[in-house]
Amino acid sequence: EPEVTQTPSHQVTQMGQEVILRCVPISNHLYFYWYRQILGQKVEFLVSFYNNEISEKSEIFDDQFSVERPDGSNFTLKIRSTKLEDSAMYFCASRFSDGPNQPQHFGDGTRLSIL
């Protein structure tokens, strides 16, 4: 079964540094998402992306965050100047369409640790 793949599985970065989290969505999917989950807490929506542009973003997704689909397969989340509170698990998800009963498929996540 096709999967959403995320790399790296764990990223350790110094505070203030830039970090790029990478995702390869399922190949025929058109809608892409980033979520984060602080340890022991709920999943929080960050951003959705369709047709090469952001369709929705949450309050968390401030100017320090950006997303890109640089080619036909990768979907990246960049954090420009990381803060301690950015430490979390970041999940990428994709879905085929926006229609009803179209599930979001989540990747295994990237654990981001900011020192």
Place this chain on the structure above:
Amino acid sequence: GQQVMQIPQYQHVQEGEDFTTYCNSSTTLSNIQWYKQRPGGHPVFLIQLVKSGEVKKQKRLTFQFGEAKKNSSLHITATQTTDVGTYFCAGLISSGSARQLTFGSGTQLTVLP
């Protein structure tokens, strides 16, 4: 902000007992989705409910969507150790042209053998 509340936060049951988790939204939902997350894993989609009063079953799991489309429940009959994990509801909240999936805080289920 718009919230999806979920209770209980934790539930310990003996294998074979039933389990229910409840979600309530402060606003009407376009749909509600349920996910299961095993420890150390990622959320896995279980089901989506769209219609007011909808009830769907998946083997021992029963999902309900309230008449007002503001609440939902997941009921597991005769729990098994494989049911262990955190169950999240996620409501699709539409506001104008904006649509955002808002997750509940999750119910962590422990099943004791």
